[in-house]
Amino acid sequence: MADYYKDEDLDRFGEIGKHNPELFQKFMDWYNTSLTPGALSRREKVLIGLAVAHAIQCPYCIDAYSKSCLEEGMSLEHITEAVHVASAVRGGASLIHGIQAHNTVNKLSL
Amino acid sequence: MKFTDKVASAQFHPLHATEIRILQVNLGYRCNLSCKHCHVEGRPGRKEVMNRQTMDYVLSALNKDPVKTLDITGGAPELNPDFTYLVQEARQNGNHVIVRSNLTIFFEKGMEYLPEFYKKNNVEIIASLPYYHQSTVDRVRGNGTFEKSIDALRNLNSHGYGNSSGQAVLNLVYNPQGAFLPASQESLEDAYKKELARSHGIAFNRLYTFTNMPLGRFKAFLVKTGNLDTYMQKLACSFNPQTLEAVMCRHILNVGWDGTLYDCDFNQMIRLEIPDKYPGHIRDFDYALLSKREIAVDDHCFGCTAGQGST
Numbered sequence: 001m002a003d004y005y006k007d008e009d010l011d012r013f014g015e016i017g018k019h020n021p022e023l024f025q026k027f028m029d030w031y032n033t034s035l036t037p038g039a040l041s042r043r044e045k046v047l048i049g050l051a052v053a054h055a056i057q058c059p060y061c062i063d064a065y066s067k068s069c070l071e072e073g074m075s076l077e078h079i080t081e082a083v084h085v086a087s088a089v090r091g092g093a094s095l096i097h098g099i100q101a102h103n104t105v106n107k108l109s110l
Numbered sequence: 111m112k113f114t115d116k117v118a119s120a121q122f123h124p125l126h127a128t129e130i131r132i133l134q135v136n137l138g139y140r141c142n143l144s145c146k147h148c149h150v151e152g153r154p155g156r157k158e159v160m161n162r163q164t165m166d167y168v169l170s171a172l173n174k175d176p177v178k179t180l181d182i183t184g185g186a187p188e189l190n191p192d193f194t195y196l197v198q199e200a201r202q203n204g205n206h207v208i209v210r211s212n213l214t215i216f217f218e219k220g221m222e223y224l225p226e227f228y229k230k231n232n233v234e235i236i237a238s239l240p241y242y243h244q245s246t247v248d249r250v251r252g253n254g255t256f257e258k259s260i261d262a263l264r265n266l267n268s269h270g271y272g273n274s275s276g277q278a279v280l281n282l283v284y285n286p287q288g289a290f291l292p293a294s295q296e297s298l299e300d301a302y303k304k305e306l307a308r309s310h311g312i313a314f315n316r317l318y319t320f321t322n323m324p325l326g327r328f329k330a331f332l333v334k335t336g337n338l339d340t341y342m343q344k345l346a347c348s349f350n351p352q353t354l355e356a357v358m359c360r361h362i363l364n365v366g367w368d369g370t371l372y373d374c375d376f377n378q379m380i381r382l383e384i385p386d387k388y389p390g391h392i393r394d395f396d397y398a399l400l401s402k403r404e405i406a407v408d409d410h411c412f413g414c415t416a417g418q419g420s421t
Contacts, residue, residue, distance in 0.1 A: 043297055070286065073293030073301060073319075075246045 005059045043072040050079060051086035111346055113411045120351035125360070125405040127373075130397060132208075132362040134181040135160070135168050136375060137190040139367065142218050145251045147240070147285050149326040149379050152185040159189075160367040164392065165196045168365060171395040172205050181362070183210040183375060188221060201231045208234045210283075213262035214255050225262075229269040234279040236318070237263070240287055242305040250287050263312045272314040281316045289337040291348060291417055292319035321345070321420035323376050323413040345412035353419035359405050365392050373405045376413070382406050 017024030035045050046068040053061030069079050117123040138159035141152030172180055180200045187193055187209060200207050209228070216224050228235060239259055240250050247256035263280075266272060272280035282302065286292050299317035306312040322328045324341060332338040359373040369392040372378040388403045389396050414420050 041297060043293070043301070067290060070288065070290045071293060073284070073298040075241060075243050075287075077243055077245070 007063075010060045010064070043074065046072050047074065047078065047082050051082045054083050054086040055090050113346075113407050113409045113415075116346070116349050116351075116412075116415075117354065117407065120354055122351070122354045125354065125357075125407060127363075127401055127403050127405060128360050130177050130361065130363045130401045132179040132181050133168060133172055133177055133365060134183060134362050134375060135196075135365045136183050136367050136378060137185065137187040137193060137196070139185045140189045141185040141212070142189070142215055143186070143212055143251055143255065145212075145238075145240075145327070146331060147250060147287070147322050147328045149323045149328060149376060150185060151326045151379075156185065158185075158367045159191075160369075162192045162195065164365075164367075164369040165192055165199075167369060167392040167395070168196070169199050169203065171392055171397075172200060173203060174395070174397050177397070179206045179208065181208045181210070186212055186215045188215045188224060189218075194227065197227075197231055197233060201233075206234065207231065208236055210236045210238070212251075212259075213237050213239070214251075214258040216262045216265065217258050225265045225269050225271075228266075229271070229278060232278070234281070235266065235271065236281045236283060237266075238285070239263075239282045239302075240285045242302055242309075246287055250285075260310050260312065263306075263314070264310070267311075267313055272312070274313075276315065280314045281318060282314050284317055284319045285322055289322075289332060289335070289341045291344065292321055292420070294418060295319045319418075319420070321413045321416055323410050325376055325379050325410055342409065342412070345416045346409075348416035349412060350415055350417060350419065353415045357414050357419065359414075363400055369393060371400070373403075373407075374414075376410055377406060377408075380408070380410070382408060 014024075017028075035042065035049070037045070040048075046065055049061070050065035050069055053065045066079060069082075114123060117125055136150075139150050139152050139156040140154065140159060141148075141150075141156070142154060144153040168180070171177060180196075182193075182196070184190070188211065190196075197207055197209070211224075215221055227233075237259075238251075239247065241247050244256040247259065248254065263272070266278075266280055269278065271278040284292060284298055284302070292298070295317060298319055302317050303314070306314070324332060324338065324345070329338070332341050362374070364372040364374050364378055366372060366378050370378075371384050371388075371390055371392060372382065373384055377383070383390060384400075384406055385404055388399055
């Protein structure tokens with residue numbers, strides 16, 4: 001499993017479109033448009049992408065968005081802060097479910 | 111694909127100069143720093159230094175219209191013993207003078223006069239500041255360089271440099287700190303202005319984003335880390351034919367420390383001289399011939415034509 005994710009596989013992404021070109025094209029249009037500067041700059045958008053990449057722990061996305069962050073003029077300081085935000089939200093999501101555990105325990109306890 | 115093929119496909123081959131607006135002069139490779147991205151491989155102890163006779167040839171060429179601007183670079187050009195002579199003579203002749211300074215040179219022994227000298231001679235300063243965070247700058251340029259650079263910028267601001275009047279121009283230069291292309295000049299300038307003002311109370315006029323050329327120390331880094339092929343491919347894939355219209359070699363002429371002529375400072379570093387059919391030394395400067403010269407190119411030129419261009 002050590003080579004489960006291969007760098008060169010990212011370049012094969014287009015192969016996903018072979019079996020349903022229409023849906024793949026719609027996805028690509030949506031994906032590219034979402035990164036186009038609007039109310040948010042491209043710089044802000046790729047930083048969001050990096051944070052999400054860490055939250056979903058996608059190796060391809062982490063590589064791609066780390067490079068995009070550098071190319072948008074961001075440094076390890078920016079990247080590390082964004083990863084902390086993603087991790088904190090992810091950690092908080094687990095922690096808040098402690099309330100559900102408390103609710104269950106309280107309901108069953110004398 | 112070769113750079114010449116790309117130029118040909120854009121209908122620009124062979125690439126020719128259109129004029130000489132700027133004489134870019136390298137006063138020598140000696141520097142007080144040894145930055146990791148330096149294409150010149152400047153460092154203390156380098157022996158290449160332009161002498162006064164060559165400077166006089168430069169001044170003579172500058173008197174020939176329409177060459178109006180002297181762009182001084184190095185190494186750290188301030189380390190040349192005749193640096194002030196060249197600047198003062200050019201200013202007296204009415205030339206616009208630009209100096210590419212690393213800022214930290216202000217703190218070397220005997221160099222404390224520089225901010226006052228620059229202001230007095232109305233010199234435009236283009237200063238290297240690869241980033242606005244200390245850790246990043248110190249990693250690329252050496253420990254303590256960020257703090258010195260910030261102190262130097264504050265000093266220049268106190269001399270009237272960098273304010274919105276545009277009377278004393280202070281422009282900064284960003285270089286990527288690795289094997290990737292620079293961000294757009296506009297977005298990064300905005301980030302630099304906000305961060306330098308917020309954290310250090312510093313103002314400047316414009317930020318230039320330069321692409322790292324695959325030459326010198328930066329090329330050695332690319333080879334050592336296995337990034338050379340990918341980087342070259344990235345530069346070639348980012349080729350933008352629109353940059354050929356205004357690429358810097360078409361309106362400057364570069365002079366080496368020994369007076370040899372080149373199309374740019376990058377060609378100088380790999381000794382890629384202008385073609386034999388043109389005068390090859392500044393003492394033989396001929397505006398009519400050199401302003402329409404054919405430009406010598408190689409694959410490192412992809413660095414100037416990638417994306418929005420780098421000039």
